[in-house]
Amino acid sequence: MNSHLIAVAEVAQQFGARIGIGRAARLAGLLHDLGKYTPQFQARLSGAQERVDHSTAGAAIVVQLARAVKADDRIVAELIAYCIAGHHAGLPDKQGETFSTLSERLNGFSAAGLDPIWKSEIAPEVADLLPSFPNWEKTDRTRAAFQLGFLGRMIFSCLVDADFKDTEQFYACTEGRQIGRTWPELQSVLPSLIKAFDTHMGQKRKSDTPVNVLRANILDHVRSRASEKPGLFTLTVPTGGGKTLASLGFALEHARAHGLGRLIYAIPFTSIIDQTAAIFREILGNDVVLEHHSAIEDEERRPREPRDADSTKADRDKLKLAMEDWAAPIVVTTNVQLFESLFAARTSRCRKLHNIANSVIILDEAQTLPRPLLIPAVWALRELAENYNCSIVLCTATQPALDQRKFPARHPAGLPLEGRELAPDPDDMAKRLERVRLEHGGVMDDMALLAEFSKTDQGLVIVNSRKHALALYRQAKEAGLDGLVHLTTRQYAAHRREILAAVRQRLMNGEPCRVIATSLVEAGVDLDFPKVLRAEAGLDQIAQAAGRCNREGRRPVEDSIVIVFEAPENPPPPEIAGLSGDMARMMARHEKLLSPAAIEDFFGEVYWRIGPEGLDRGRNDRLPIVDKFRIGSGGVTNFSYRSVAENFRMIESGMVPVIVARDEQAKAAIAKLRIETIPSGAIARDLQTYVVQVPPKARARLIACGHVKFADERLRADQFAVLMTLGLYDPEVGLVWEDAEYLSQEAIVI
Structure with missing residues (x-):
């Protein structure tokens, strides 16, 4: 029995040591299966049918052991109790009406059945558990509680990943199971990756169009900033300015300069993740890039595990159902996967968290962070940067106004971003990359849209829903328009990739090409049309749509038109309707609506209109997520891990x-x-x-x-x-x- 506990403890300690929590992670590993030191569990292994709770024991004992230690260690011991209690079914709430709260389990525990031999066999040490992080909050109790809740998830990650790996190793030996893929360490392959990147960019520099020259200058400037102190950065580059490769170049150099262990590239939409991963593989090779969607990992709809299943069945199921641990040198994933994991309670989502530490995280299209979850998302980013040695790059053509200087003092959504812009003079770049003319088309029904669409052989229409896109496509087909293409998330990604390749070929050959799409085409999809029609939306989306028009700057600005129209028969959803109103106010203030100043003003307007209470609003519970982590008198925690996980949902539609x-x-x-x-x-x-x-x-x-x-x-x-x-x-x-x-x-x- 003790061999598994010690093995898990040692691996958990190795994981935790990288982020300063090795002692806490080791203690969690030593005690996580303490309930197996009972006659009932041993009988279970011999064939008895009675189900045995084997995780509550370790949770209760760690709290008991901590009663004699200092207050800081008592708090961390409580965090470990959450982790041990949840290492099968997920992190619990401390109190409340949810399934199996921690308080309920601790109050119902009796140590009478535990074989006391565990004390000598595993000899746990409950001391010096609180890490010496450089940025513990000392005045704001809400933020301090959030930090401790975050620490609890990191300990949990070390525990469940170590438990999984030891179990996997056991069954690999006894049953011939496959062990999940092993990846090289980033630092060991970094010289070859940088060389491959330089070779690729050298080939691109042979094209001396004005846009490519500007892209090369942006890349050189961004890479020159790589030696700067890790932390939060912004990278503001107009659409088509090469920000994807510029951010990759920075990440590689920055990781080399500071010994960081991983690059994580987070993208807002599953519709473009495969395209970005394919670019990275083409440049860096197939053996270092993990492409991880959130599409199939759907924990809420799996049958819930009981509090503890028997060891054999639970461990085998753990192996079959386990998802990614993000041990790859380069991870390309979605915002949903990244952020929902940071607020998750389930084991398969949380096991990757310790591998997020010590990373460069590129948030592509940072403006897409959902506003109802903006404050907890920003707090998580700040925590990763300040206490877990991450560098985070908010990378976008339409930078959200998250600089704390743009907010009232101590506004919870503000970030310390002064002097952290990586791009050279975003205002000047915006002027030099001005490639389109915005027009306001007013009200246009589908017949008017198709009439306008028929005036160009190559054009793009973007609407606000899959339903409208499909109906418009079918009408266009009935009207006999040539070169029609439908692009939608109704298509799976591999199929969309084929469609996009055909579209690019048509555009290059000058063939008729009329694409009707949803907003999936707006971020990271490398298309270049002479004309774009966009249904009313926020200014950030209009700017992204404009990035699909005259992308390479080969046409005169006056001939490259983006028409923004209203579709009363297919009105935008309420969220987009509100943003359309914010954009309308920008039209009266700014002559150049696609300038950085207009974009910043737009986001300031949005955040002011919504207010702080609208920037932290969970899916089913109006209580702010950051308020679900509380510390009472005497350092007693009241954390609602499970409730937070259920309410932090970036895609509210629940597809x-x-x-x-x-x-x-x-x-x-x-x-x-x-x-x-x-x-x-x-x-x-x-x-x-x-x-x-x-x-x-x-x-x-x-x-x-x-x-x-x-x-x-x-x-x-x-x-x-x-x-x-x-x-x-x-x-x-x-x-x-x-x-x-x-x-x-x-x-x-x-």
Whole structure:
């Protein structure tokens, strides 16, 4: 028994030592399965059917052991208690009405059944547990509690990842299981990565167009700042200015200068993550880049584990259901995956957190951080930068006004960003990269839109919903417009990649190309149209849409038109409608609406209109998320980990995944699901570009009609929902789930 505890403790200590929490992580590892020192659990291993709670014991004992130590260590011991109690079912709330609170479990615990031999076999030390972080908050109790809650998640991460790895090693030896992929350390491959990057950029410098020359100058300037002290940075580069490669160049050099262990590139939309990952692989190679979507990892809908399952079944399930630990040198992921993990309670989401520390984190399109969660998101970023040795780059063409100098004193959303801009003179760059002319089209119904669209052989229309985009595409097709292309999240990523490649080829060849799309085309999609029509939205989205017009600067500005229109028959959702009003006010204040000054003013207007209370508003609970971490008299914590995880949802629509297996690679990955020894994470990695996100009710209807089925449910639970009726996937428009009830069962082809 003690061999597993000691092994987990040693690995957890190794993980924790990198971020100054080695002693706390080791203590959590030593005590996490203390409840197995009971006759009931030993009987369970011999075949008894009674379920045994084996995690509450360690949580209760660590609190008891801490009663005789100093106050700081008592607080950390409480954090460890949350971690031990939740190492199977997830971090609990201390109090409240949620499933199995920590207080309820501690109050109901009795040590009478524990074999006292544990004291000599594992000999835990409860001392010097509080890390000597450089930026502990001393005056603001709310922020101090948030910091401690964050520390608790980091300890939890070290514990559950160490527990997983020791379990994986055991079963790999006894059952021939595959061990998750091993990755090289970033510092060991960094010289070759920088050399590969330099070679790639050297090839690009052979193109001497004005835009490419400016991109090269931006890159050189950004890389020259790489030796600066780690922390928070901004990188403000107009759309088309090469900020993706500039940020990558900075990250590589900065990691080399400061010995950082990982590059994490977070992107707002799953629709472009595969494109960015493909660029990085092309430059740096296939063996260092992990592409991790949030598409298949859907913990809330898996059957909840009991408080403790028996060791054998729980550990085997842990191996099958485990997802990524982010041990790769370079991780390309989504904002949803990054931020929801930082506020998660479940083990599979949290196991990666200790690997986020000591990293360079690039937040691409930083303006897309959801405003209702802005304050907790900003606090998490600040905590990573100030106490976990991360450098964070807010990278965008439309920089959100997060500099604390732009807010009233001590506003909770402000960040210390003075002097931390990496780009050379953003105002001058905006002028030099001015490539479009904005026009206001007023009210335009679909007929007027199509009439305007027909005036150009190559154009892009962007609307605010998948429903409107599909209806407009079908009308355009009936009208006989040439070169029509539909681009939507109804299509899975690998298919969109094929569509985008064809669009680029048409544009290059001068062929008719009329694209009707949702906002997925606005961020990071490298397209260059002479004309763009954009449904009314916030100024940040209008600027992103403008970045798809005359992107390479090859056309005169006066011939490169972006028309902003109102669509009364398809009004924007309330959030976008409010932002449209903010933009309207900018029109009266700024002649150049795409200038950095106008963008900053726009975000200032948005944040002022919403107010601090609107910048921290969870999904189901109006109590601010940062207020769910409290410290009472005597240093007693009252943290609501589970409630926070349920309320910190960046995508409120709660979409769920459906896998579309139209090609051989996807079918081969699905076939692997029946092989028990292959971890789910490895298979999910292969399938993530074949996922379409659909409304939960729509997927339930698809399942009820037999059009979707969970693949190998006995082994994988409800992780992998596969489309069985491929007739529902239209090659032109993607998955049309609305037709599910009317499609014959004879169309089932898988």
